[in-house]
Amino acid sequence: MKLKINVLIIALCAFNGNVFAEIAPASADYIYQVKQGDNLGKLSRELLDSPARWNDVSRYNKLKNANLITPGQALRMQLAWLKNVPAEARVESLTGAVTLNGHAVKVGDAVPTGASLETPAGGSVRLSLPDGSMMNVLEKSNVAAKQLVKKQQGNFFTAVFRLVTGRIEVFKKKYPLGQAPLHIQSKNATIGVRGTHFRMGQEGDNTLAEIEEGQVAFDAEKMTQHLELTGMQGSVADGVHSMKVIPLLAQPKFPILDAAFSPASVTFTMLELSGATGYRGEVAKDEGFEQLVVPVNSSNNVINIAGLGEGHYWLRLRAVDKHGLQGREGKIPLIVKWSRANSHALSFDAPPKRTKPSSALPLVKLNPPTFEQGDQITVNWQGEATLQYELQVASSADFLLPWITQISQGAQLSVPTPMPGHYFMRVRAIDGTRVGEWSNLVGLDVK
Numbered sequence: 001m002k003l004k005i006n007v008l009i010i011a012l013c014a015f016n017g018n019v020f021a022e023i024a025p026a027s028a029d030y031i032y033q034v035k036q037g038d039n040l041g042k043l044s045r046e047l048l049d050s051p052a053r054w055n056d057v058s059r060y061n062k063l064k065n066a067n068l069i070t071p072g073q074a075l076r077m078q079l080a081w082l083k084n085v086p087a088e089a090r091v092e093s094l095t096g097a098v099t100l101n102g103h104a105v106k107v108g109d110a111v112p113t114g115a116s117l118e119t120p121a122g123g124s125v126r127l128s129l130p131d132g133s134m135m136n137v138l139e140k141s142n143v144a145a146k147q148l149v150k151k152q153q154g155n156f157f158t159a160v161f162r163l164v165t166g167r168i169e170v171f172k173k174k175y176p177l178g179q180a181p182l183h184i185q186s187k188n189a190t191i192g193v194r195g196t197h198f199r200m201g202q203e204g205d206n207t208l209a210e211i212e213e214g215q216v217a218f219d220a221e222k223m224t225q226h227l228e229l230t231g232m233q234g235s236v237a238d239g240v241h242s243m244k245v246i247p248l249l250a251q252p253k254f255p256i257l258d259a260a261f262s263p264a265s266v267t268f269t270m271l272e273l274s275g276a277t278g279y280r281g282e283v284a285k286d287e288g289f290e291q292l293v294v295p296v297n298s299s300n301n302v303i304n305i306a307g308l309g310e311g312h313y314w315l316r317l318r319a320v321d322k323h324g325l326q327g328r329e330g331k332i333p334l335i336v337k338w339s340r341a342n343s344h345a346l347s348f349d350a351p352p353k354r355t356k357p358s359s360a361l362p363l364v365k366l367n368p369p370t371f372e373q374g375d376q377i378t379v380n381w382q383g384e385a386t387l388q389y390e391l392q393v394a395s396s397a398d399f400l401l402p403w404i405t406q407i408s409q410g411a412q413l414s415v416p417t418p419m420p421g422h423y424f425m426r427v428r429a430i431d432g433t434r435v436g437e438w439s440n441l442v443g444l445d446v447k
């Protein structure tokens with residue numbers, strides 16, 4: 001797909017020397033101060049994309065003698081003339097089984113030009129871009145890095161991504177015009193930005209743009225149409241109809257929430273907001289939403305969040321309009337912990353206070369779990385049918401924040417399937433305030 005917003009750069013490269021001599025130097029030009037020992041050959045090799053480019057530099061700076069440079073002299077150079085070197089994005093955080101070119105991703109992995117990232121249902125990945133900007137690739141998304149380069153000298157970057165499907169959120173660091181352009185291609189349109197907070201989606205045949213702050217260029221490909229979108233504006237490109245500027249919905253209206261929710265029942269009803277058909281958002285471990293935990297999707301005003309263990313979280317939501325555009329986000333803190341007051345929900349019980357493990361209770365052997373039809377997993381173990389048992393499921397082997405803690409009468413239990421990822425399970429016998437030793441650990445992979 002050809003980027004319309006790259007026309008300016010291409011045109012600059014094609015201009016002849018006479019034109020260069022007439023235009024005013026750009027604010028984003030690279031300025032090099034000649035050092036002792038510099039010569040034309042060295043500068044051409046180390047700074048410019050080709051030795052022949054020196055002729056353009058000479059004319060651009062109106063040098064009286066194109067073959068003479070002196071220490072201390074300042075030379076302005078167009079960005080298009082500078083040598084490119086490869087750059088990389090980098091994985092800052094992730095949830096779920098995210099893949100890079102079909103292989104599992106870990107924090108710190110590089111994302112170079114040509115790489116393809118995919119996130120599963122419930123998963124996400126946060127990338128730092130070469131210029132310091134941030135991109136969140138949300139659940140069920142596929143994003144390809146088309147071009148990631150930087151100039152060998154100075155803070156000049158170019159990044160081009162293609163959103164194949166799904167959704168991204170971008171916090172673009174602002175630079176002078178032309179110094180660090182970012183372009184996001186999709187099926188029916190391209191977004192070009194310099195510094196802003198925006199979201200982009202490819203849902204079916206619709207390419208969606210939502211601007212929280214700043215300004216972006218939104219260019220339709222098939223319709224050859226250009227829009228300038230600013231904060232609280234969005235648009236939809238379907239490749240058939242003309243695009244139009246659509247005001248985004250206001251921040252969602254949260255009700256007064258409970259002081260704390262049980263992991264089994266994080267459910268509440270949003271206050272009515274005109275034009276809202278549902279809500280989408282995310283839960284994170286931090287207020288800056290750098291460590292996303294689970295996505296939130298609702299086709300009405302009832303919010304139901306599954307998969308949270310005990311802890312302090314932040315929730316952000318955006319109202320969805322009839323076009324599928326998401327409005328301005330709102331966020332609130334969320335506390336999840338066990339409480340006897342809500343222990344009846346979904347048969348989850350608040351774990352009673354118990355003494356140290358009792359040798360009088362038998363040691364339990366946990367079997368590998370089996371998946372049922374639907375959203376349940378069956379867990380069973382070798383134990384006495386007359387005893388009660390406590391089952392825990394957690395994302396880490398230390399079980400500091402169990403996703404599930406459930407009490408069962410007997411040696412079998414069905415629990416909700418967690419979001420994609422790797423988990424650990426353990427079980428122990430309980431009898432009033434007496435507890436047995438924890439069983440062997442069993443791994444659980446949800447894809």
